[in-house]
Amino acid sequence: MKIKTYNKISKKGLNLFPVNYEVGDALEAADAILVRSATLHDIPFDPELKAIARAGAGTNNVPIDRCNEAGIVVFNTPGANANAVKELVTAALIMSARPIYPAIEWLQSLNETADFNKVVEKGKSNFIGPEIAGKRLGVIGLGAIGIKVANLAVHLGMEVYGYDPYLSVDNAWSL
Incomplete structure (x- = not known):
């Protein structure tokens, strides 16, 4: 073959x-x-x-x-890459809630600072962001990826709302 x-x-x-x-x-x-x-x-x-x-x-x-x-x-092969996509969605959720990239850039700019620890301690409050726990998340489409994202969001303490007009019984039991 x-x-x-x-x-x-x-x-x-x-x-x-x-x-x-x-x-x-x-x-x-x-x-x-x-x-x-x-x-x-x-x-x-x-x-x-x-x-x-x-x-x-x-x-x-x-x-x-x-x-x-x-x-x-x-x-x-539906669902074959569902876990990888779930992880990327999770990273996007967290990065959208917190200014992670600007904080990284700021830290990199401090590489020659003599008083590094003091500067970090003083400046880290500029990069506070809200926690995602307690926030609401809407998931449209509860197939292989949507189910994984919804379940992970629940485990992270989010209030999750899902919509899928074609939700199968098996997928519903997976939520």
Whole structure:
């Protein structure tokens, strides 16, 4: 089996394929395509192509109509990167509440200060920000990522409101 890759795909994941699979970005006449964000709308497909796997939640970069006509199976991997996105959202929440980046810049500007400890003690109050505990957070979309963000926000002491008109029973039980 030949699997053509588009974009940089983690070696950790690629190493899970059996040894008799050929996997790479230079393959011709592939049986399958593995893609992350590259758009396939203008790429011609080999007649041997059987499947396209999208390493991500959506399939907007895959020409679904053309695949349907050619009998090419298309699937995605929703939730595969949900934990990483949850962590980035958490970092953004905290950085939006507190002036972390300006504080880092200020500290870096003090690298030659003789009385470093005194200056830091005196100036650190300029970078106080509100705690996120007790704040309200709205999460729109309670899929794999939304659930993780909502649950973490609750653990951080936030009041969380969620909205998802397509919420599944399994996802509801995960909240």
